Amino acid sequence: MLSERTAFLVFSAIALIGAANVVTRKNPVHAALWLVGSFLGVAGLFLTLGAGLLGAIQVMVYAGAIMVLFLFVILLLNLDVTEGDGLSFARGASFLAAIATLALVALPFAQSRELRAAATPDHAAPDASAGNVADLLFTRYALPFEVVSLLLLIAMVGAIHLARRPRRDESV
Amino acid sequence: MVPQAWYLIVSALLFGLGIVGFVTRRNSLVMFMSVELMLNAANLVFVAGARDHFPARGTACALFVIAVAAAEVAVGLAMVLALFRLKKSVQADDVRELRA
Amino acid sequence: MTMLATLLTATPLVATSLAATPLGGALLAATPPSDATAPLWLTLIKVFTVFGITMTLVPMLVLAERRVSAWMQYRVGPNRVGPGGSLQPLADLVKMLFKEELRPDGVPPFIFTAAPAIAAICALSMMAVVPFGGTLEVGGRSIPMVVADTDIGVLVVLALSSIGVYGITLGGWASNSKYSLLGGLRSSAQMISYELSLGISLLGVLVVSGNFESGSFRLSDVIEYQATTGIWNALRLPLGFVLFTIAAFAETNRLPFDLPEAEPELVGGYHTEYSSMRFGLFFLGEYAAMVAGSSVIVCLFLGGWHCPWLTTEVTVGWTGALLQMSVFLAKVLAFLFFFIHVRWTLPRLRYDQLMTLGWKWMLPLSLLNLLWAGAHAALGWF
Structure with a gap:
């Protein structure tokens, strides 16, 4: 394979x-x-x-x-429709930003010897199977889990409100 | 085993492309897509970083990111639709009213 | 032109075997406890068996559809080509191959051609994770009778069915025609709406069959559980069974949910502008999706290869394996007959009725089903 x-x-x-x-x-x-x-x-x-x-x-x-x-x-x-070209200033700035991010993230890691060497995997660690992930979600990450569900609810309400066609007598 | 640094480099490139898209493109839908690219790059780092010592945690964190991305898209697309109803356009440059 | 058409017919064949093998291979490599050591030739044999049976079922199904509908409407149906009309699908194929390949003006050529291929390939690849038997014990080697015996089997089915939407949506968009576009739009809205109930009612099955304890999404585990307890999941989750079946009808765009191609309003919906073998691929995709859908329903709710007093053992020899495969095939065929029967019985839903059914009825009910499944598992009922 x-x-x-x-x-x-x-x-x-x-x-x-x-x-x-x-x-x-x-x-x-x-x-x-x-x-x-x-x-x-x-x-x-x-x-x-x-x-x-x-x-x-x-x-x-x-x-x-x-x-x-x-x-x-x-x-x-x-x-x-095709759109017009973006602003040249923005374009230049974006490339700079992109390269800066790249350098910031990649360089220190590429230099660190620990990461370049083949890491030794910890075989005792629970693997990313559904059961283990679910255990984590309901124990260690229970709070973020609840927060995310709340966020999804809020997003749903917000999306429905935004996409609703305004009634005639209502100003936009 | 592929070194983690390689995954980080791919992720950095994806994130960089996301930034380029977000800043250069004026179509709000494409700008959203670029944000998705950046979120994906973050997910890749989560999973790659967790590979050797706690793989399950990497997946759990990435799941949160995906859930947040889904919420963001739902609201974002609703906003784009509302914007289109108002302006008959989805270009970000056409929405400048709040600017003095 | 005919050469191009022949080439197009060969495309799904080659692409699917190609898609199924590395896809299965990559998944196997990624999920360590599975049979990553299975030799390539074994995988290839399985791929061609499953692929061959599916590709044989499709023309049979097309004929069955026409004959059954005729029977239901007190007509005769196609009966001229071959004995009892049995060679009609072959005649249809020849007709399709020799038709002119039309492409409307201003159409993006690549997407226009790729769309039907996506639809067909996704539907066919789904069969890769469907187990058609238990474990075959032969010559000191135990062979799980499924092409890709992977941990995430059920998720692969869901993923492929959601990718399959692109075929129809893009076909509708790329045709550059208002009817096609409307069909494509309807299809994407419909798929998103019904995928939710599909996924949630499927979760119920996994909860009941104890898949979350073992942490695997294997379809074969679901069947094994049903075989060892001797009770099919349709009895445990009657509501989930009905919901999943309805959602599967919607996902395969079958009547009463065939709004994307509603002939009276949209000419032909997303495939209005398609002709010849490109249309043939859409056609193939639809019927292959029916086969895959019934197989998945049979695996999840109707015990897969399990038949009381006949095939109850998971690990079997040659005779047992053949028996299991026949039981499985018989169940799938029976369910396909049900598919056809429904198509010629029910009228088409209106668009708003479709959305009301999906969001206001199916979704809450599938959550209720999940609750029921949870209670079932927690209280340890049958």
């Missing part, structure tokens, strides 16, 4: 090419489709990290639900 390294290279290439195209495509439908590709690539990377559960959830939630919603809105608004 695939060696882990090959799988890593293939999946990260998919993720990065997808991401680059999201940024550069003029047509929002094409951008959305490339984003789906990028998400699938990242899901593959999760698989190579031994997090198959997260990979499947990534495909289901991101590619299957969130991006379908995006596509739905794009089609609903019929947005085939």
